[in-house]
Amino acid sequence: MQKNIQPLYTLPSQVPIAAADMPTIITSSTKRSKKVKESKRRQVKNACINCQKACKKCDEGRACQRCIKLGIESTCVDSPRKERLRGVKRGPYKKRQPKNVTNAANQLQSNDQDKPFYFDQDFKWLDNTQIVNQQQYQQPQPFKYEQNSQQFNQIQYTTYQGQQYESQPQQESACFSTDLTIGNDSYTTPYYSSSPIDQQFYQQSSVNSTPSPLTNSVADHYASPVSSSFSISPASSNMPLPQDVLQSMIAINDLIPADMDALTKQEDLDFDGMMMMPLLDTPILNWSTTPTSNTFNFAAPNLAQPVYHQYQQQEDYIPQPTQYIPFC
DNA sequence: CAGTTCGGACGCTCAAATTG
DNA sequence: AATTTGAGCGTCCGAACTGA
Numbered sequence: 001m002q003k004n005i006q007p008l009y010t011l012p013s014q015v016p017i018a019a020a021d022m023p024t025i026i027t028s029s030t031k032r033s034k035k036v037k038e039s040k041r042r043q044v045k046n047a048c049i050n051c052q053k054a055c056k057k058c059d060e061g062r063a064c065q066r067c068i069k070l071g072i073e074s075t076c077v078d079s080p081r082k083e084r085l086r087g088v089k090r091g092p093y094k095k096r097q098p099k100n101v102t103n104a105a106n107q108l109q110s111n112d113q114d115k116p117f118y119f120d121q122d123f124k125w126l127d128n129t130q131i132v133n134q135q136q137y138q139q140p141q142p143f144k145y146e147q148n149s150q151q152f153n154q155i156q157y158t159t160y161q162g163q164q165y166e167s168q169p170q171q172e173s174a175c176f177s178t179d180l181t182i183g184n185d186s187y188t189t190p191y192y193s194s195s196p197i198d199q200q201f202y203q204q205s206s207v208n209s210t211p212s213p214l215t216n217s218v219a220d221h222y223a224s225p226v227s228s229s230f231s232i233s234p235a236s237s238n239m240p241l242p243q244d245v246l247q248s249m250i251a252i253n254d255l256i257p258a259d260m261d262a263l264t265k266q267e268d269l270d271f272d273g274m275m276m277m278p279l280l281d282t283p284i285l286n287w288s289t290t291p292t293s294n295t296f297n298f299a300a301p302n303l304a305q306p307v308y309h310q311y312q313q314q315e316d317y318i319p320q321p322t323q324y325i326p327f328c
Numbered sequence: 329c330a331g332t333t334c335g336g337a338c339g340c341t342c343a344a345a346t347t348g
Numbered sequence: 349a350a351t352t353t354g355a356g357c358g359t360c361c362g363a364a365c366t367g368a
Contacts, residue, residue, distance in 0.1 A: 043339060043359045055334065057360055070331090084342070084356065093345050093353050332366070339359075346352070 052079040 044058050050067050051058035058064045063073035 041338060041360075045340085045358090047359060052359080054332070055360055056332095079358090082357070086343070088343080088355085090344050090353090090355075330366105330368090333364085335361105335363095337359105337361080339357105341355100341357085342353105343355100344353085347350085 046078045046081065048076045049079045050076060 044060055047058035048062065048064050048067060050070075050072055051064060054066075056066055058066060062078070063076035067073050067076035
């Protein structure tokens with residue numbers, strides 16, 4: 001039996017999306033070149049709200065000279081600053097050059113940096129993970145990561161609660177599908193992948209997991225009005241887990257019943273403050289497995305209440321604002 | 329012509345990654 | 349532990365626009 005799982009979808013426009021946070025592949029050629037400059041621009045550590053809004057030069061004074069000049073001293077106060085996110089995984093840094101490296105070698109490395117990098121080139125299985133899995137399960141078939149950009153370049157639509165949603169192919173992103181076989185069923189799961197840039201986005205709240213597929217912690221979870229998902233990362237990630245094991249994992253992650261009323265009052269939801277969790281008895285639609293994570297996707301109406309407190313017992317879990325992204 | 333808007337170049341910070 | 353890297357997030361330059 002062949003099941004083709006549709007990709008998940010973007011949020012409607014009225015749902016706040018941190019668009020600026022959307023991942024993009026950055027190669028060395030697209031990075032801003034660091035020029036040696038004669039005169040460094042000096043900037044204040046914190047512009048006042050007026051100068052910030054106007055994108056104009058501010059100074060340390062409160063009121064600053066610009067506000068004084070404009071007669072708006074009374075509103076000249078420091079602009080608020082975001083706190084930097086912690087726990088954000090980053091891609092591998094370039095290796096430092098030994099001092100005696102040749103120009104030719106420099107040139108070669110420079111060329112390599114312009115290529116996007118993919119899992120199969122940049123990630124290795126963890127040895128301890130393989131051992132645990134070999135002890136407990138049959139050795140899995142190797143995954144086939146098939147590049148399939150064509151599929152994702154087509155905009156797809158679905159309708160949910162009378163509203164049309166549009167899929168959002170990720171620009172420049174490499175796309176793969178994972179073929180999984182569980183029992184007599186085989187699954188083709190469309191799956192966005194994934195430069196290390198994408199990974200840091202998807203795994204920004206990763207935790208230190210233990211080398212057992214049954215005791216992995218929830219690394220992160222994402223939700224939209226049409227889907228919810230969460231990831232288990234990364235120790236159990238080198239094989240697809242049987243459905244009953246997945247369900248067990250869900251059960252032991254102390255899920256709470258979804259607040260179905262909330263679903264009907266979406267305009268009242270505080271998305272930024274929400275975590276959304278799957279129902280315990282909701283079947284898994286699909287899952288995808290990569291060298292760094294397992295992701296489980298659930299049917300849409302699994303909106304729930306904030307569950308940060310559910311995870312306080314896990315010391316390493318750092319709650320992060322939920323990101324709303326197309327997730328496969 | 330002074331003030332406003334805003335795209336994007338540039339700068340700073342600091343956690344992650346790397347080194348020794 | 350110390351050092352390096354580089355991405356997130358901030359400032360503000362300068363060109364275009366607006367309106368008196």
